[in-house]
Amino acid sequence: MTDQILRDSLLITPGMLIPLFPLIGFLINGLFGKYLSKSITGWIASISVLLSFICTFYIFINLPSTGALHIDLFNWISYSTLNISFGFLIDPLTLVMLLVITGVGFLIHLYSIGYMHGDEGFTRFFTHLNLFIFFMMLLVMGSNYLVMFIGWEGVGLCSYLLIGFWFKNDAYNDAAKKAFIMNRIGDLGFLLGMFFMLFNFGSLDYAVVAQKALLLPVGSSILVSITLLLFVGATGKSAQIPLYTWLPDAMAGPTPVSALIHAATMVTAGIYMIVRSNVIYALAPFTLEIVAIVGVATCLFAAIIGLMQNDIKKVLAYSTVSQLGLMFAALGLGAFSSGMFHLVTHAFFKALLFLGSGSVIHALHGEQDIRKMGGLRKYIKVTYITFFIGAIAISGIPPFAGFFSKDEILAKAFEHSKVIWAILSISSMMTAFYMFRLVYLTFFNDFRGTEETKKHIHESSSLMTIPLIVLAGLSIIGGFIGLPSVFGFTHQFQMYLSSVTDASKELMKENIELNHSMEYILIATAVIAAIASILYARFKYFTKKEQPSEDIALVGFEKAVYNKFYVDEMYDTVIVKPLKVLSDLFLVLVDKLIIDLLVNAVAWVVGLSGRMLRLVQSGNTGFYVFAMVFGIIVLFVIRLLI
Amino acid sequence: MKEVATNYVPQNWYLLLSTFLFCVGIMGVLFRRNAIIIMMCIELMLNSVNLLLVAFSAYSGNSDGQVFVFFIMVVAAAEVAVGLALLVSIYRNVASTDINVLNKLKW
Numbered sequence: 001m002t003d004q005i006l007r008d009s010l011l012i013t014p015g016m017l018i019p020l021f022p023l024i025g026f027l028i029n030g031l032f033g034k035y036l037s038k039s040i041t042g043w044i045a046s047i048s049v050l051l052s053f054i055c056t057f058y059i060f061i062n063l064p065s066t067g068a069l070h071i072d073l074f075n076w077i078s079y080s081t082l083n084i085s086f087g088f089l090i091d092p093l094t095l096v097m098l099l100v101i102t103g104v105g106f107l108i109h110l111y112s113i114g115y116m117h118g119d120e121g122f123t124r125f126f127t128h129l130n131l132f133i134f135f136m137m138l139l140v141m142g143s144n145y146l147v148m149f150i151g152w153e154g155v156g157l158c159s160y161l162l163i164g165f166w167f168k169n170d171a172y173n174d175a176a177k178k179a180f181i182m183n184r185i186g187d188l189g190f191l192l193g194m195f196f197m198l199f200n201f202g203s204l205d206y207a208v209v210a211q212k213a214l215l216l217p218v219g220s221s222i223l224v225s226i227t228l229l230l231f232v233g234a235t236g237k238s239a240q241i242p243l244y245t246w247l248p249d250a251m252a253g254p255t256p257v258s259a260l261i262h263a264a265t266m267v268t269a270g271i272y273m274i275v276r277s278n279v280i281y282a283l284a285p286f287t288l289e290i291v292a293i294v295g296v297a298t299c300l301f302a303a304i305i306g307l308m309q310n311d312i313k314k315v316l317a318y319s320t321v322s323q324l325g326l327m328f329a330a331l332g333l334g335a336f337s338s339g340m341f342h343l344v345t346h347a348f349f350k351a352l353l354f355l356g357s358g359s360v361i362h363a364l365h366g367e368q369d370i371r372k373m374g375g376l377r378k379y380i381k382v383t384y385i386t387f388f389i390g391a392i393a394i395s396g397i398p399p400f401a402g403f404f405s406k407d408e409i410l411a412k413a414f415e416h417s418k419v420i421w422a423i424l425s426i427s428s429m430m431t432a433f434y435m436f437r438l439v440y441l442t443f444f445n446d447f448r449g450t451e452e453t454k455k456h457i458h459e460s461s462s463l464m465t466i467p468l469i470v471l472a473g474l475s476i477i478g479g480f481i482g483l484p485s486v487f488g489f490t491h492q493f494q495m496y497l498s499s500v501t502d503a504s505k506e507l508m509k510e511n512i513e514l515n516h517s518m519e520y521i522l523i524a525t526a527v528i529a530a531i532a533s534i535l536y537a538r539f540k541y542f543t544k545k546e547q548p549s550e551d552i553a554l555v556g557f558e559k560a561v562y563n564k565f566y567v568d569e570m571y572d573t574v575i576v577k578p579l580k581v582l583s584d585l586f587l588v589l590v591d592k593l594i595i596d597l598l599v600n601a602v603a604w605v606v607g608l609s610g611r612m613l614r615l616v617q618s619g620n621t622g623f624y625v626f627a628m629v630f631g632i633i634v635l636f637v638i639r640l641l642i
Numbered sequence: 643m644k645e646v647a648t649n650y651v652p653q654n655w656y657l658l659l660s661t662f663l664f665c666v667g668i669m670g671v672l673f674r675r676n677a678i679i680i681m682m683c684i685e686l687m688l689n690s691v692n693l694l695l696v697a698f699s700a701y702s703g704n705s706d707g708q709v710f711v712f713f714i715m716v717v718a719a720a721e722v723a724v725g726l727a728l729l730v731s732i733y734r735n736v737a738s739t740d741i742n743v744l745n746k747l748k749w
Contacts (some may be wrong), residue, residue, distance in 0.1 A: 618748050619745035621741040621742070622741060625671055625672060626672055629671075629672060
């Protein structure tokens, strides 16, 4: 016991330093950035994240997987029985998130120094990036839902700032606003969920909420409503149906932002939140079903749209939405640690793919249309190789990272429902297909752009390629942290998270272990399906040298897919336009007719009385004196009468 | 002296006298246009109050009222000093002490 106290006291300082470094980096760059040279600001930002990574790693090594570090900074809100402290909780789940955020975050910072080189907003970019890392840390480190909510809102703000980073472009600003508003809809759900929690449990602390929830019967309406509301927040932040449309548009931001915020970290906040609340979710089977349905639907839907996109970043964006759907499906099936596992591996290879696409875009001076690429492997070798590794990893080919995590989820899906398994498998095949469609169209055959661009194609600087290589390495070996038990290994990752997820595992109680032969068959099916999809993509876009057709040539279903099933247009007609009409109506009826009238009437009365009363001020002293005396007499009379 | 004032002169008389003086003052302020006379009338009102205070003080055997009188005298002296200075400067400007001449300050 004393050992534990001593150990914790040694870990508290680095624990508090973790969020402090990016905050300091943000303050230095934000306040004094214009006095510093550009390269220095980039390095300040990167090193602050590196220092956080070191602190995280130190805690990771010294904190046993059963331990949890509580750091209470101060009592924040204290009112009668309500007590909300501003504190941090560092347990295995938080550490996993922190390692991803700081590790991948540092690599992306490094990459950004090369990528954003020469941009006039260089310092601003790194300021916002540091601020984002800080808020993301608050999100994963908070010891209660309110601190998480601060981070939740903060990362939303940073996402908005960075999507609209090139604010001179109106379309980018619109994308930023869209992301912000979509997130806001989700945040309302989160907020209401917190109110429910406060009302029913009187606390927002993770542990207390879980404890009190256990006293309620399984599936009670209170738990269902809380979890559903929280899930609405998750659909906003993690881009799930119906609030996913902001994520593809968010690609307007600089590519490192897409890699960091819109692939590796922020969009996984919803997953983190649900895993963090796994006990209350496990107590609400109805919500879990909804989570699974939404996840599976998003997974399939986004994968279908991804098949037809021609913008290199849009393909990756839909792939992200689809993969997030896969994670939610895992959560919905109660496989919380599997969802987290996929989150980690996905962070590796999706960050790699985005950074790789950034490198491609960089080489082609801003060209994002894959129809104008091709044959790039000869010119940008490092990018090609790393991108290829990322594509294999996401497709689920062993022994790359994506295989292990995806396979685990598929196996869990098979245990629960064959239908879910089938849909997820089909989505995985599509993923493999569109990723390799991307690879073949971008890197193989002949270059399809202009001669002018061709002359200038160049490999990126080592600042950009080194992060790519490191991430490629992680994409190769990242899966080994969770080797499946079917091959006779202990599942390290699951073991590590067990202190967080065990409570819910007992509640779920329906762990039908698949027999090994069945699992081998599943793995073989998944791998063969992925390879078949890749070969089909190779046949179609490499051997037959097909090219995506022009926008106008599309008909029927393909056209609908290419136009993202017209979801944006649908939202526009169903929600945006009626809202606008309603606003106009209110403008005319309420604002102009009632409110303006009232306000103007008040002003008119005041003006009129002023105009009349000023006549009293005649300048005649005698009259003033008379008025005074008369007033006194009146007062006397009133006094006497009453 | 105190006995004479309280034994032979009833309190009502003081009341009546000071009310009379006060009314004279008010009438003067209201109906005269010469600023000097208005100021004199203000003094008259103040002094009528003084008289009343002294009278009450003597009858009730409490000296608080007389202390007040001194204060009022001091304030009145200060007021007259300022008022007369204003009057002198007004006279220099408009060559008159008629208050109706000074009617420029209005809407």
